[in-house]
């Protein structure tokens with residue numbers, strides 16, 4: 030595997046997708062979700078994926094994040110064939126190069142914001158004290174320094190979502206994969222999270238692929254795709 034920046038060819042696209050397909054076993058017939066998704070995403074780009082409920086957006090995001098395998102087609106991340114990765118390689122890639130934000134934050138409520146964020150770095154092999162330091166810095170970045178020692182159960186919805194973003198960022202990923210990051214938030218907190226994402230994309234050149242029903246958030250991304258009838262159309 031060669032997921033190390035010094036060995037990355039800067040001209041490689043971040044993602045190259047060719048005719049990706051995916052189907053699931055349903056109770057009766059098979060459910061065909063992706064019929065042939067092709068796209069090329071460059072490093073540093075911000076991309077919105079919109080589409081009706083059930084159109085396959087989360088399925089696509091899971092495939093991009095190596096959390097699911099496609100049925101057919103090809104997927105390359107920085108020139109590396111993701112279909113050829115084994116489970117350990119995929120886990121390492123996710124931890125080091127990808128950040129995930131889900132609609133519902135999936136934080137551990139009995140741990141503090143700081144511990145939730147640090148855990149990601151500890152899993153990645155960082156020593157505990159260094160991980161806590163990194164986590165603190167990342168929480169500052171998302172404006173949550175004052176809440177670092179609060180249990181996640183004591184945080185507001187917007188604060189939890191920002192903690193989840195900090196957790197996704199602590200390993201300085203190349204790409205942030207976000208599924209409805211503002212879906213559970215009111216307008217004010219939704220805008221705060223959107224501002225934060227745009228700022229990270231601009232300042233850190235972190236690429237991001239964001240599934241969203243929020244037209245304002247989608248409108249701020251450099252590129253917008255609609256997933257429709259199992260195919261991806263650039264708008």
Ligand SMILES: Nc1ncnc2c1ncn2[C@@H]1O[C@H](COP(=O)(O)OP(=O)(O)OP(=O)(O)O)[C@@H](O)[C@H]1O
Nearest residue numbers: 053054055060062081082083084085086087088089
């Ligand atoms: N594990 C699974 N087994 C069977 N069918 C599945 C599975 N996961 C997803 N599907 C089906 O695939 C289709 C696409 O699901 P997906 O979650 O990707 O949609 P989505 O675009 O993210 O929808 P939403 O906007 O509601 O989140 C749905 O019809 C769903 O029923």
Ligand SMILES: [Mg+2]
Nearest residue numbers: 086087088208
């Ligand atoms: Mg979904």
